[in-house]
Amino acid sequence: MTESDHMKCIQIRQPGGPEVLEITARPIPEPQAGEVQIRVAAAGVNRPDCIQRQGHYAPPPGVTDIPGLEVAGEISAIGDGVSDWSIGDTVCALVAGGGYAEFVTAPIQQCLPVPDGLTMIEAAALPETFFTVWTNVFERGALKTGETLLIHGGSSGIGTTAIQIASQMGARVMATAGSADKCDACLKLGAELAVNYREQDFVEAAKEFGPKGVNVILDMVGGDYIARNIRALAPDGRLVNIAFLQGSKAEVNFMPIMLKRLTLTGSTLRPQSVTRKGEIATALKNQVWPLITDGKIRPVVYQTFELSDAKQAHQLMESSQHIGKIVLTVKK
Ligand SMILES: NC(=O)c1ccc[n+]([C@@H]2O[C@H](COP(=O)([O-])OP(=O)(O)OC[C@H]3O[C@@H](n4cnc5c(N)ncnc54)[C@H](OP(=O)(O)O)[C@@H]3O)[C@@H](O)[C@H]2O)c1
Structure with missing residues (x-):
């Protein structure tokens, strides 16, 4: 050679x-x-x-x-x-x-x-974030026009993509991020609400935003977010996990999955x-x-x-x- x-x-x-x-x-x-x-x-x-x-x-x-x-x-x-x-x-x-x-x-x-x-x-x-967001938010999460979407890690590569596509598709978007600058960036990209998770509880914010909770959550954090995401979902809501940056094991009360008819899903591309x-x-x-x-x-x-x-x-x-x-x- x-x-x-x-x-x-x-x-x-x-x-x-x-x-x-x-x-x-x-x-x-x-x-x-x-x-x-x-x-x-x-x-x-x-x-x-x-x-x-x-x-x-x-x-x-x-x-x-x-x-x-x-x-x-x-x-x-x-x-x-x-x-x-x-x-x-x-x-x-x-x-x-x-x-x-x-x-x-x-x-x-x-x-x-x-x-x-x-x-x-x-x-x-x-490619990587657009393929990932499309298949997880719109195929697995089945997000529809007029529905609400909570995006964790809103300032990430995935988050900045998801905010833009979902808001352009007519969904109402709420994001979480770890600083005021990151929250500002989420709002500029089309999020209606950005929560600095270091200062505010996203579950309460999601319940108000929904107004009975959000329809779809795109999560990469996992850990104690798993139980909190379940609380933040509206009836018939869908939780889509694409990563577990804080760990994939958690103690979870599954009762709301039955009572609210929730779907828990996820995928790797x-x-x-x-x-x-x-x-x-x-x-x-x-x-x-x-x-x-x-x-x-x-x-x-x-x-x-x-x-x-x-x-x-x-x-x-x-x-x-x-x-x-x-x-x-x-x-x-
Ligand atoms: N399933 C799939 O097919 C697929 C495909 C692509 C990416 N992913 C996953 O999606 C996530 C985002 O990917 P990306 O390329 O967009 O990454 P990225 O730009 O580096 O974003 C990760 C963001 O997650 C937030 N975060 C929250 N908890 C964290 C923790 N414990 N450790 C590190 N960051 C934490 C950070 O923002 P804050 O400062 O706001 O906390 C960080 O900016 C990654 O977990 C990645 O593995 C999955």
Whole structure:
């Protein structure tokens, strides 16, 4: 193999803190049938990347151990049977791994056009949170126009996406966040109410907002939020967990689930099939991409880092100072 067959990428030397991320050279991945190869311009950083780095979120079988779940860039090669995309097209894509690299491959079902008016950095900030929010809030949570949605972690990458999509879809949105600045950001993005959870009880606030509680909750916190979320839900409410940052074990009174006819659900995106991800992509393209093109939704990019500075990007993410997304840029 020659040097030109290799690319720069980030590898996780061993499970641990941000310092285990190191730049290395690996063979450039070749697209298989039904895949495209993308020359990466920018790659989004997501909290699951930190969890993978810590050794708690292994890539699904057969997927590269290079971290990175989303990219934007230019198609540099196409696999057999690909007719919808051509070399030179710009694209943003959800990948099951490998985004922190100069090149990555993606199934065509997981590729979406870069919406008009967005930079590559902004486009790279779309796939992971938009796919996650769509499938959890609108499919599993079945949020409808006019209903109320409580989003925990409103200033996170996931939260800033969920606030914008849900409010644009006609839901009334309430968010929680850990500082006044983060609450302000949630309000500017379309939340009607933002609760600083360090100062105010979100359960009481949700009961007033509802007015009998909220219809849907998107939660990444877990722990003692599980019981409090159940109290904050309206009759026929739906609780959707996408993570358990404060732990997944709790003592819970299940009686309200029966009395209020609640649904508890959740999902992780990464292990789902290409077909399922393709269905989510189609829904996003039809229902959300036009809102981005119209300027009604825009990803919130807090800071960018060069690929070689992935360690600093993870340090920032784990400091939780950011509002919105952190993105790595890749030099051509
Ligand atoms: N299930 C899925 O498919 C899926 C997909 C993508 C992401 N996720 C999950 O969704 C969550 C958000 O992801 P993201 O990439 O948007 O992350 P992020 O931007 O880093 O946001 C995480 C936010 O959670 C809040 N938080 C609350 N309790 C926390 C705790 N104990 N530790 C750390 N942060 C805490 C923090 O805001 P405050 O300062 O306001 O507390 C922080 O900004 C993560 O847990 C991630 O694993 C799940």
